[in-house]
Amino acid sequence: DQQVKQNSPSLSVQEGRISILNCDYTNSMFDYFLWYKKYPAEGPTFLISISSIKDKNEDGRFTVFLNKSAKHLSLHIVPSQPGDSAVYFCAASNTGNQFYFGTGTSLTVIP
Amino acid sequence: ETGVTQTPRHLVMGMTNKKSLKCEQHLGHNAMYWYKQSAKKPLELMFVYSLEERVENNSVPSRFSPECPNSSHLFLHLHTLQPEDSALYLCASSRGLAGGGRTDTQYFGPGTRLTVL
Numbered sequence: 001d002q003q004v005k006q007n008s009p010s011l012s013v014q015e016g017r018i019s020i021l022n023c024d025y026t027n028s029m030f031d032y033f034l035w036y037k038k039y040p041a042e043g044p045t046f047l048i049s050i051s052s053i054k055d056k057n058e059d060g061r062f063t064v065f066l067n068k069s070a071k072h073l074s075l076h077i078v079p080s081q082p083g084d085s086a087v088y089f090c091a092a093s094n095t096g097n098q099f100y101f102g103t104g105t106s107l108t109v110i111p
Numbered sequence: 112e113t114g115v116t117q118t119p120r121h122l123v124m125g126m127t128n129k130k131s132l133k134c135e136q137h138l139g140h141n142a143m144y145w146y147k148q149s150a151k152k153p154l155e156l157m158f159v160y161s162l163e164e165r166v167e168n169n170s171v172p173s174r175f176s177p178e179c180p181n182s183s184h185l186f187l188h189l190h191t192l193q194p195e196d197s198a199l200y201l202c203a204s205s206r207g208l209a210g211g212g213r214t215d216t217q218y219f220g221p222g223t224r225l226t227v228l
Contacts, residue, residue, distance in 0.1 A: 002153060034216065043115070043201055043219030044154075089154070098167065099217065101154035 003027045004092050006102035014110050019077040021105050023090035026071065030092040030100075035064060035075045038087045038104070047088075048075070080109045114138065115220035117202050123226045124192065132187040132223045134202030143185040144217060145177060146201040154201065160185060161207070192227045199224050 005024045013019045021035075031052040036044035050057040050064045050073070057064050063076045077084055087106045091099040115136045124130050136143065145157040159167035160179040174196075176188040185202055201222045205215040 004153065036219075041120075041221065043117075043203075043221045046216050046218060049216060091154075098156050098159075098169075099154075103151060103153050 001026075002100075002102075003030075004090060004100045004102045006088075006090060006105050008105050009103070010106040010108070012108045012110060013080045015082055016079045019075075019080045019084065019107055019109065021075040021077075021088050021090075021107065023073050023075075023102055024071060025073075025092050025100075027092070027094065027100075028068075028071065029094040032093045033064070033066060033073050034091045034093075034099070035062075036089045036091065036101075037084075038089065044089055077107075080107075082109045082111050085109050115202060115204055115218055117200075117220035117223050119223060120221065121224045121226075123228065124189070125228050126192060126194070128192075129188070129190040131189065132200055132202075132225075134185040134187075134220055136183055136185075136202075136204040136218075136220075138204055138206075138218060140204035140218075141182050141207050142205045142215070143179060143182070144203040144205075145175075145185065145187050146203060146219075148199040148201060148222070150198075158187075189225075192225075194227050197225055197227045 003026050034049040035047040037047045038044040048062050066073045087104040089104045091101045093099045118133045142161045146154045148154050157171045158177045163179045178186040199222045202220040203217040205217045
């Protein structure tokens with residue numbers, strides 16, 4: 001059973017607008033969450049992370065929000081740029097050696 | 112060269128072949144990982160190594176055999192694979208293993224696209 005889910009396989013956003021990518025998880029023991037970005041023919045690259053002791057972490061145009069009660073996290077990209085077009089994976093860990101990944105959301109930013 | 116590199120980038124093999132995937136990390140990390148990504152499925156962890164010792168094996172079939180000769184290199188030896196083993200195989204490394212409330216971010220290589228005929 002999948003412990004991390006990204007229910008939207010794709011998302012299209014106009015350049016300059018906000019992109020919101022969502023991720024849900026089932027394991028309440030997860031305490032560390034990450035977002036990765038993947039371009040075609042490349043491996044995933046780390047984007048931003050958040051610990052369960054926080055509910056928000058911001059890095060430039062990227063902000064991750066964590067709602068522990070809803071077991072939900074989201075990635076906001078503002079403003080969206082065409083270079084942000086990629087597949088975004090969320091991942092979660094319970095301070096173990098294993099990260100559980102979602103299936104990814106393909107973001108297209110339209111110029 | 113920096114980061115995590117993987118060779119070959121693409122591999123086509125028959126079910127009776129033996130081949131190896133290679134991963135090298137130039138980040139000074141102590142932990143390395145093999146993941147499998149099949150179409151429309153999440154990344155699946157296969158093996159974890161810390162300081163050249165295997166610490167986790169997620170019920171992977173024996174036709175996949177990992178080898179970690181040192182903390183910078185990781186191999187995945189393949190033999191008598193099945194067509195359903197066709198996937199993207201990703202290597203990753205991290206500074207160390209998680210523990211004591213710390214989780215280290217994993218850095219990925221570009222992957223090897225494997226096709227088993």
